[in-house]
Amino acid sequence: MKTYRIATIAGDGIGPEVTRSALEVLTEALGSSRIAFEMVEGGATHYQRTGEVLPESTFAACRDLDAILHGAAGLPGVTYPDGTEVGNELHLQLRFRLDLYANMRPIRLLRGVRSPLRDFDGGGIDYVVVRENTEGLYASRGAGVLLRDEMASDTLVVTRKGTERIASFAFDLARSRNGAPRDGTSRVTVCDKANILRSYAFFRAICDEIHASFPDVGIDYAYADAITVHMLKRPDHFDVIVAENMFGDIISDLGAATVGGMGISPSGEIGENHALFQGAHGSAPDIAGQNVASPVATVLSGALMLRWLARQHDDPSLTDAADRIDRAVEQVLATGESVPRDLGGTASCTEMTQAICRTLAA
Structure with missing residues (x-):
């Protein structure tokens, strides 16, 4: 062997x-x-x-x-x-x-671990945050602009190739799981700010295109600010969440806090x-x-x-x-x-x- x-x-x-x-x-x-x-x-x-x-x-x-x-x-x-x-x-x-x-962060409440969310101490949190890992805002690391110590900028990068493959990864992962704890439905939640920025509207549109190849998996959407509320109020709704690099970084840490902290994540x-x-x-x-x-x-x-x-x-x-x-x-x-x-x-x-x-x- x-x-x-x-x-x-x-x-x-x-x-x-x-x-x-x-x-x-x-x-x-x-x-x-x-x-x-x-x-x-x-x-x-x-x-x-x-x-x-x-x-x-x-x-x-x-x-x-x-x-x-x-x-x-x-x-x-x-x-x-x-x-x-x-x-x-x-x-x-x-x-x-x-x-x-693909950065994959499982968020699961283990037996014996007390959640800060009192309604979920008996279980019911089991989802995965899939974070695009090579683009987004972090692609600008080392390449941002610092102008005369007066202004700094970094560029958010979203490409078709990068989004297609992270979306495919997320849908394929959802297909292999048992669905969300609340209803057993296999779904991918797209986390973005498509209502504000074209880059995120582009990200969402490509996720929609990829979804057509996964008719057995559901899709829904949540803006990055709203999803932080949903992750606290109804975390059992989620199965797989897919997000741009920075948003994925932030919400995965929040998810970890709801199931015991970074030490078990x-x-x-x-x-x-x-x-x-x-x-x-x-x-x-x-x-x-x-x-x-x-x-x-x-x-x-x-x-x-x-x-x-x-x-x-x-x-x-x-x-x-x-x-x-x-x-x-x-x-x-x-x-x-x-x-x-x-x-x-x-x-x-x-x-x-x-x-x-x-x-x-x-």
Whole structure:
């Protein structure tokens, strides 16, 4: 059977701690003969030592191996002359150079986790935010205009190709799910500001065109400001949400807050032939090295990675391992055996990891 080789970037802050946890859990679920982690350098700490945020050797490994697992990158005090953080450049370079055009952020309320939304403590939140990952407002990073320290501008970019492929990704994902918790309907909600800006009206029109090829999936629309209300008042309506880069970035963080926070929020950045997986949280340097970070987001990102590899290689054993990881995490949280501090418990990063591994081994 194939051994999957994973380019692994521990990164900065709590990155090394949560990465170690994910490696332990993935190895427990699959066995060391099925998955091999090749550690490579990158991030703000590496930049401080060498002046490089993404060495070419790291890029080559990310390009050539089966998938990329990333802990966290970025340190607030390590910035470029324009004030932007160096650490972000790591996954941004990988995103653009490997064309990881779809950012997938599952938003699911796990058993044992209390939602700030009191009506949903028993469940009922289970959707995915699909964010276009290579265009939008963030395409202007490094290319905006700063004029005589008096005026600054950045350009919002929406192309037909970029929108067609992210819309197709979203509809295809909805087709593979079980529909929205409220009514079981498979649907894609298009998040935009089509009432104000031509770029977003263009984005919506192309999503409509792509929808014609997915008649079994519904479509609806929400303006970016209104969707923040809907995500709090009726999150069970959503199945898949598709959005431009910046809007997707913002609403996915809001969604994470409704299901327990960034510490349990996984993400995947996916292209045709490459994909990168990491917890949606930052590097949290204020708690680095204290063994108090939650590894859950990175562990669940590892499960997302296994599902992507299963599709790429037609290997159902990986889907089975991913399902077992998800169930183990949820069981640990639901029984209260081990609860991380960001969810109101006292478990350390190590204790949480050990509890998940014990459940997998049982």
